[in-house]
Amino acid sequence: xxxxxxxxxxxxxxxxxxxxxxxxxxxLVLSGVRRFRLRDIFECGQCFSFRKMPDGAYxxxxxxxxxxxxxxxxTVVFAHTxxxxxxxxxxxxxxxxxxxxxxxxxxxxxxxxxxxxxxxKGIRILHQDFWETLCTFILSQNNNIPRIGHLVEALxxxxxxxxxxxxxxxxxxxxxxxxxxxxxxxALRALKTGFRAGYLLDxxxxxxxGALNQKLFEDPSVSTEDxxxxxxxxxxxxxxxxxxxxxxxxxxxxxxPVDVWMxxxxxAYYPGVSDGKAFGPYAGIAQQYLFYYxxxxxxxxx
DNA sequence: CGTCAGGTCTCTA
DNA sequence: TAGAGACCTGAC
Numbered sequence: 001x002x003x004x005x006x007x008x009x010x011x012x013x014x015x016x017x018x019x020x021x022x023x024x025x026x027x028l029v030l031s032g033v034r035r036f037r038l039r040d041i042f043e044c045g046q047c048f049s050f051r052k053m054p055d056g057a058y059x060x061x062x063x064x065x066x067x068x069x070x071x072x073x074x075t076v077v078f079a080h081t082x083x084x085x086x087x088x089x090x091x092x093x094x095x096x097x098x099x100x101x102x103x104x105x106x107x108x109x110x111x112x113x114x115x116x117x118x119x120x121k122g123i124r125i126l127h128q129d130f131w132e133t134l135c136t137f138i139l140s141q142n143n144n145i146p147r148i149g150h151l152v153e154a155l156x157x158x159x160x161x162x163x164x165x166x167x168x169x170x171x172x173x174x175x176x177x178x179x180x181x182x183x184x185x186x187a188l189r190a191l192k193t194g195f196r197a198g199y200l201l202d203x204x205x206x207x208x209x210g211a212l213n214q215k216l217f218e219d220p221s222v223s224t225e226d227x228x229x230x231x232x233x234x235x236x237x238x239x240x241x242x243x244x245x246x247x248x249x250x251x252x253x254x255x256x257p258v259d260v261w262m263x264x265x266x267x268a269y270y271p272g273v274s275d276g277k278a279f280g281p282y283a284g285i286a287q288q289y290l291f292y293y294x295x296x297x298x299x300x301x302x
Numbered sequence: 303c304g305t306c307a308g309g310t311c312t313c314t315a
Numbered sequence: 316t317a318g319a320g321a322c323c324t325g326a327c
Contacts, residue, residue, distance in 0.1 A: 045308065141309040144326060148308085194323025199310090238310050259308040291308080 018076075018096065027079045028086050035100035037122020038071045044123050044292040045145065046248045048136050048152045053168055061156075062093055063129050064173050066164050080166075095124045095251075103282050104289075112269045113279075113286055116293035123288050126248060130214035131207055132174040133249035134234075137241040138199045154191045159183050177207035199236025206234060218250045227252065247284040256283040265290050 018030040038058050042050045050060030057079075059068035065085060070077045078086055091097065104121065107113040132152075139151050152174070159175035180188065181204045188197035206212055217227050224246065231242035243257035256276025258266070266273050276283030 137308085140307095142307065142322070143309090143324080144307040147325065150325095189323080192324055195311095195321090196323080236310065240309060244308080257308080261308060295308085 026082070027077055028081065028083055029075065029077050031075045033071075033074045033076050035104070035121055036071075036076060036094070036096075036124060038069055038076070040120055040122030040292065041094070041124050041126070044120065044288055045295070046244075046288065047126055047128060048149045049128075049132070049156075049174070051149070051168065053166075055167070059166055059168060059171075061163055061171050061173055062126075063089060064163075065089055066166070066171055068166065093127050095127060098124070100124065100285075103285055106280070106282065107286055107289070113289065116289040117286075119296070120289040120292045123285075123292060125251075125253065125285060125288065127251055128249040129174065130217060130245065130249045131177060131212065134203055134207075134212070134231075134237075134241075134245050135174070135200055137244040137248075138203060138234075138236050139193065139196055140244075141196065141236065141241060143196075151191065151193055155180075155188075155193075158187075158191060177204040180204040181208060196236060199234070202235040203237070214249070217246065218252075224252050224254050228255075243284075247287075253282045253284045254280075256287045259291075261291050261294050262287060265294050 018033040018036070020028060020030055041047070042052070042058050047060075049062060050058045053059050053068070057068050057070040059066070061067075065081065067081050067090065068079045070079065078090060081090065100121075100123075104117045107117045135155070136148065136152055140148050143151075156172040156174050157170070159179040160172035163171045163173055165171065175183075180200055185197050185201055188200060193200065203212070211230075216222065217230075227246055227250070228239065228242045231237050231245060232239070237245075240257050240259055243255040246252040247255040247257060254276065256262075256279065258275065270278070276287060279286040
């Protein structure tokens with residue numbers, strides 16, 4: 001039996017909210033996991049590269065690696081991966097070093113947020129690939145959620161690299177900027193990306209030119225304001241898309257994407273509030289709690 | 303069948 | 316500086 005031998009990758013606060021009870025070459029089992037629920041993580045709208053399988057597991061590709069996960073209560077099985085990859089990739093990807101318990105505590109003083117945080121308590125803000133997240137949220141504009149997933153998958157299947165095959169089908173990595181540039185606009189439109197094709201190509205040009213380095217956008221010495229401004233120079237990237245990219249791929253918890261759902265929440269519960277400043281340095285997490293709560297409520301999942 | 307979707311761009315006053 | 320349309324496409 002192993003116990004808590006993973007050093008936190010960042011400055012986030014220990015103690016870890018899980019312990020490993022078994023690790024072998026193919027799977028790794030975490031038990032005692034707190035504030036971690038696969039459904040909340042993957043259905044809250046931050047990620048489109050993992051899907052629920054017929055058997056209830058979630059499977060997908062992130063940063064070039066395949067993973068399938070299954071959860072039963074506070075036990076989570078990371079399958080088709082190994083301990084080394086868990087340490088270097090998944091621990092960071094799932095933000096396992098961040099204390100969501102303490103974060104939610106900060107929100108407990110306000111009734112609406114407290115209720116939303118309780119409902120959404122399994123959410124973790126993923127540390128996703130910058131380029132893929134950028135493309136995903138460019139595709140999200142004036143579009144519906146099922147279709148965004150289909151477009152991401154079509155792009156991967158057509159211009160990405162084959163990785164493996166599972167019960168769902170063949171799995172591919174998300175295409176590189178160069179691959180999209182080589183494909184060209186007609187080919188992107190053929191996949192039904194519509195008017196967003198030109199936006200993807202503008203982003204691809206800037207990325208291939210080296211202007212969209214993820215590390216730079218994550219650099220704490222770069223202000224969030226500057227990072228947002230830099231992203232907004234990409235055609236088709238406005239405040240909402242830029243905020244999503246920085247929150248979901250750059251660990252900028254202060255970013256507060258305001259979409260139609262959040263506008264509804266703000267006008268109903270926080271009249272006069274139009275941005276995340278009132279919610280503090282973890283406004284982005286508050287946003288996800290409120291967003292997910294509101295969307296589930298509307299679709300009668302609650 | 304229309305309507306509209308986790309927005310952004312463009313054009314107008 | 317603000318407000319209206321347009322925009323690809325297909326879920327619903």
